[in-house]
Amino acid sequence: MSSLQTASTFRFSLRRHDDSDDQSLLIRLGFMHRQLSRSPSAGLPYEILHESNSIPMRINMFPLPLRDLEDPLLCRVYVLRLLSYLDLNAVACDIIAHDITSFICEVLAAGNFEVKFRIVADIDHIRMFWREQIGESRRGVVAEETVILEEAPTRRTAAKTAIERLKREKFDGFRGEELGDCCVCCEELKEGKKEVSRIGCGHVYHKSCILTWAQNNDSCPLCRRKIE
DSSP states (O other), X not given: OEEEEEEEXXXXXXXXXXXXXXXXXXXXXXXEEEEESSOTTSSSOOOEEEEOOOEEEEEEEEEOOGGGOOSHHHHHHHHHHHHGGGTOOHHHHHHHHHHHHHHHHHHHHTTOTTOXXXXXEEEEEEEEEEEEETTOOOOSOOGGGOOOOOOOOOOOOOOHHHHHHHHHOOOOOOOXXXXXXXXXXXXXXXXXXXXXXXXXXXXXXXXXHHHHHHTTOSBOTTTOOBOO
């Protein structure tokens, strides 16, 4: 006999962009499924049978004012506070905060407090499934799977009328604001290069990016205002 078992873990990656217009931290939280051949905590080898694509859940942009973050301890506390908005558990926050703080300290070590940079953190909550044989051994723990996240937030989709309106609307042009990057894909917003779209709250994205986002979320990636 076997029964379907589940658990959660996470993975994350960090990268630094030096062509930014500010000093900031961009956090993108996603959700995905992973099917395993056996329990990851059984102390036995297992295979990943299937892994879904990451579904975007939230995007948050935070300032990283170098002059206020010179003390590594204060820097770490600040980053932990930012991560607390993502509803991750304490262990996950601590691990990610350590690496982000290290990135910031590398920038601080150069001594240029005016340098423009952006740290992009991609975090995926992974829900794991496997069929466990009755009586299967539970010796040991696979290191990759030891950190458990809270349940992923419920996915909400923008209203169909809002999505249809976004498809129809023509871009009203930049209003003197700096072009910057599309916060969904992190690529440059450049008039004429890719079609762009302004949503109700005023934020601008590549049209294809915000339409994809709206299929899985009902609010702006930056300010969280509902897409209407």
